[in-house]
Amino acid sequence: MLNVENLDVWFGHDPDRVAAVTSAAFSVAPGESFGLVGESGSGKSTILRAIAGLIDSWSGRIEVAGKPVAGSRRDRAFYKTVQMVFQDPYASLHPRHSVDAVLSETLRLQGMGDIDRRITRLLDDVGLGRGFRFRYPHQLSGGQRQRVAIARALAAEPRLLLLDEPTSALDVSVQAEILNLLADLRAEHGLTYVMVSHDLAVIGHMCERLAVMQQGRILEIMSADALRRGAGDDPYTRRLIAASAGYSRA
Template sequence: MSTAIDIKGLNVYFGDSHNLFHAVKSATFAVESGASFGLVGESGSGKSTILKAITGLAPYWEGEMTVAGQPLGAKRDRAFYKTVQMVFQDPYASLHPRQSVDQVLSETLRLHGFKDINDRVDQLLKDVGLGPAFRFRYPHQLSGGQRQRVAIARALAPNPKILLLDEPTSALDVSVQAEILNLLKDLQAEHDLTYVMVSHDLAVVAHMCDAAAVMRNGEIVEILSIEDMRAGKTAHDYTMQLLNASANRVATVAAD
């Protein structure tokens, strides 16, 4: 099996030389093609910053990042965004309020050079469980879960192989979260996708991922399999604290 993402010694900084914040410290991990990898930790631990570094949204970084066999430099080209797409945390903020669903998806397809726009929009909506009736609606006419489905459809538009998922359900009602997580699992199987998922919720990661890196204060303190996470087998006290805090949720989701 090939490696989809390989991160070695990643350091990410914010600010300037007079006030530099070291947000991610020597992060190292690899994700195999077709696998799901979680980045877990409290708010401010550096999880989302790693995704920003991969996508080119964090300009000050050092280390080695390889995606789909290609080393990453300072800039990302169009070929990168055909391979890697991101689903953001807040579906309310990630969609343009004055663009219909059709405009959002059609514009993305055109940017990536697709011609058969009409058929592809219909297929994308079908893939995410939305029918043709949603095509000409605007974000304010959609529920939170429906908006996130549109955001997922937009991410799928270029036919990427890797999706970066930044807390994709945390802004949704609990009743809708499971629907979106199950949709993502189905899409992964159908499209042979690789996922990197950021979450503060160990139960979500236990449901979605094969392995996870636990982050604290910008550092990866431990990488463990989901089997070990569910069994409470951990080598680090902080991981055990997280597991104890969410033990009932992890057990419940694991049972599902």
């Protein structure tokens, strides 16, 4: 579903150019959930944004469903295949647009018909129901906003979801609900996930494999089972696991 080879991402221009990602390479099979972990500034979210077309200063090769993408230009067919869920549900929804407006606009942009039925189904899929359809973001909790953001991503009927810290801005009590929702949606719709998180327990729960990043480089790719055992080939990986507060190796 996703193949990334020799990916470099940078910001600025010479002589002040800053390398954000260097020689990243990984692949994700259809239906797999793949994680990117590492400390803040390691380049995890930058990789997602380059894939999504939100950054144009990159080189290398990105293929989605066997089709190469270039620069920051993405056509409608790309966004029918790939959608992104952002970290902050408070910032990713327009404060003056109702849930109905958010979902209607997305469906129209994707050329979808039968919008009324599709909105009802999307709200049901994310556990909100039609009673939330005409509410505004300020009338929703953080978890409810993130459910709307997930519904918006699902509106295009994508095959690949890019999840950028989808629960880190939420209360701890709500995080598990959203993670369980994402797991259920993946099983129900046959989705492929690439998930960024600083929380190793989340990645261990949600993903089959993961890449460990430091200073813009992928140090190693390992299984979630190895993560749960506290194993890692690279010394940084072992230190990261040991330093993860609240992480259990059970």
